[in-house]
Amino acid sequence: MSRTGAWIVTVGDELLRGEIVDSNKSFLSERLLQLDLESTRHLTVADDPEAIAEVLRDAARRARVVLVSGGLGPTRDDITTEVAAKTFGRALLRDEAALAEIRGFFERLGREMSPNNAKQADFPEGADILPNPMGTAPGFMLDVEGSLLFFMPGVPRELYRMTDEEVLPRIRARLGGRGVVRAALLRTFGMGESTLDRHVDDLVRDDPDAQLGFRTQFPDNLLRVVVRAPDEAAAETKLAALVAQVRERLGELVIGDGAQELEQIVGAMLLERGVTLATAESCSGGLLASRLTDVPGSSAYLLAGLVTYSNASKIRDLGVPAALIEAHGAVSEEVARAMADGVRRLTGAAMGVATTGVAGPGGGSEDKPVGTVCIGLSDAAGTLAFRYQLMAERWRNKQMSSHLALDWIRRRLLGLEITENSFPRLRGEEPRP
């Protein structure tokens, strides 16, 4: 039987119980596509030796590449390594270098290694060990009669890094010689997925070697540009040309490189321009400050953030006039402006941004239903605020208000005009999350 494509196997009772959504598989499939390698099957099996053995045997017979995740931990449940050794008739050998690595991992944290962790240094004979800089479980590769099986930990961030640094290069080296695929990921905000698609789909309609793919990372939409060409140089050129066309079509809706979150993009801009910032949050409840401080070095531009969750705090801490709240309500463009001004005055920051809204599920009124959100911004050039009507879920409303505030900062720093129509998606064009 000739082998084709890749199988992705995840191991773990918890996956089969439905306690968690298994997102490793979509990550791995996407990465394989970059190597022009299609996933032909996804499987999840229990922490059960016979089931794992059966699937591994099947996979090695049928797929060129097999990516296995899970079951490399230190507990009794973690049996993937042992089963792999047995299934393919290999002895289980302790690797002293790996053991030293694991011990070192604990030492760097100032902790003692538990005896259970020693088994994480056991590998099937002939395994190519894959280092895990982010955890205690190294991965490994087995070549089973030409089928490449990669075993990785199930912890997503460990798996992601190991895939990119250890697994993909090995696959590339072994399966090279096919056409070259290059891909770029653009981050867009403000337009729904199917509208985006309609804006750009003609760019690739007649080219079987170019594709545009869309993926939502709420509230952004990521646009993947994929091209294929006979060699690397041709692929790079083709990719650059297509990316430029897409960017031209979408203009300011492209907020940057897909691998960077909006807060990283905005943080880099603030740093580069030497602009200091302060935040005044009501409906986003600290999420805006938290996202800004997710970026290393953010203390260079974020002077302070206030979560003025009560009217008393808006009045006392930001100097919002009580009469203004009385007249327009705490959720109003007027109060958003006063909050942005207030936090800028209080902190001496060059720019102040504010959110106020009804995050829900309670607190809505006919006039201001759940999802009503006002964003305000104040800098030396002036103060502005707009009102938006968002979705009806609390976490989405928090996420979206912090996102709007961040994108306002981006637009302001770029000298783009901010209008009520800056975000087509919020004009009711398309509600798709």
Place this chain on the structure above:
Amino acid sequence: MSRTGAWIVTVGDELLRGEIVDSNKSFLSERLLQLDLESTRHLTVADDPEAIAEVLRDAARRARVVLVSGGLGPTRDDITTEVAAKTFGRALLRDEAALAEIRGFFERLGREMSPNNAKQADFPEGADILPNPMGTAPGFMLDVEGSLLFFMPGVPRELYRMTDEEVLPRIRARLGGRGVVRAALLRTFGMGESTLDRHVDDLVRDDPDAQLGFRTQFPDNLLRVVVRAPDEAAAETKLAALVAQVRERLGELVIGDGAQELEQIVGAMLLERGVTLATAESCSGGLLASRLTDVPGSSAYLLAGLVTYSNASKIRDLGVPAALIEAHGAVSEEVARAMADGVRRLTGAAMGVATTGVAGPGGGSEDKPVGTVCIGLSDAAGTLAFRYQLMAERWRNKQMSSHLALDWIRRRLLGLEITENSFPRLRGEEPRP
């Protein structure tokens, strides 16, 4: 070969490309568990006749119940029904009643039925048709020599409803009378996974009908307690007894029900006790306030949050004496105490909590390396602060400092003593994420 458990099969190229995370499988697994039916395998196959046929044949031979979703649509790619008929040697017959239903569906929307949709009224001979009130694709059940195969559309809301209204009742009717399984999920914080395991594993060692499972949801560890018994009453009793034993062993490390996040647990306690709260954050950068405000109704107890990211803001907004920062540094137990006191005084809240630390990756010193974090708490009974040494990654340090602050609130409200040793894991026992 005797058949056990359930297989869940999803069909669709888009799932294999990783464009979307396949959440139907976790939904279906969870529903099956309620019937004491374990999912023993999850599979995803391409829209490819041979691959689908192979998996269906395998599944019918091996599983008592097979849930298949996807490939019932009107397009050329949708081939599941056709392949199922062929695989099990059944003719494909048009069902006039189903066709009338589909036509009616379009009429109700004021649209015309496309000719493609007619094929959605074709079913393998002997199929039990499952109505789809939310879409055009009815599902169907096949009994293949005693294995029950259910075919459903892939659209989540259609699948959810069909599962609950059509599929589960049929499974219950056919497979009734087996043992009963009951499970509970406990949330723990402060002890690593393998140490937890060692603390409780003897409780189930000799009982094949009881299991303990562990899963990390950083920084918590979830502990799943599963028991099986001949009937419902016995299962409930057995579960309650085992849960009580586990809780007794782990004491205050059990923070509550596993389905509830720490911020929900703490929020409910604050609400119940009528205690108001204010936060003063440095290293957690707004994440503490954001987590607190993730809980609907949190405006009832959270008065305000300050993200005093600069020394100026600590001094100006919280009244921390400049001399204190000068003498001990911003990251110190002294400053954490002054921040907690200050925010309580400023806002009039019953309780003030504070975080200050070196989130990293920059800003560490020999004396206070990255991951040094101080938590402070102030209420009518007094003010306290302790220093911890956390992991070395920024997002973990933020997450963990906000988590420690939340757990301090919980412990304080429960009248538990907070000491330097409240969190065994932070004593260097075990770093596993």
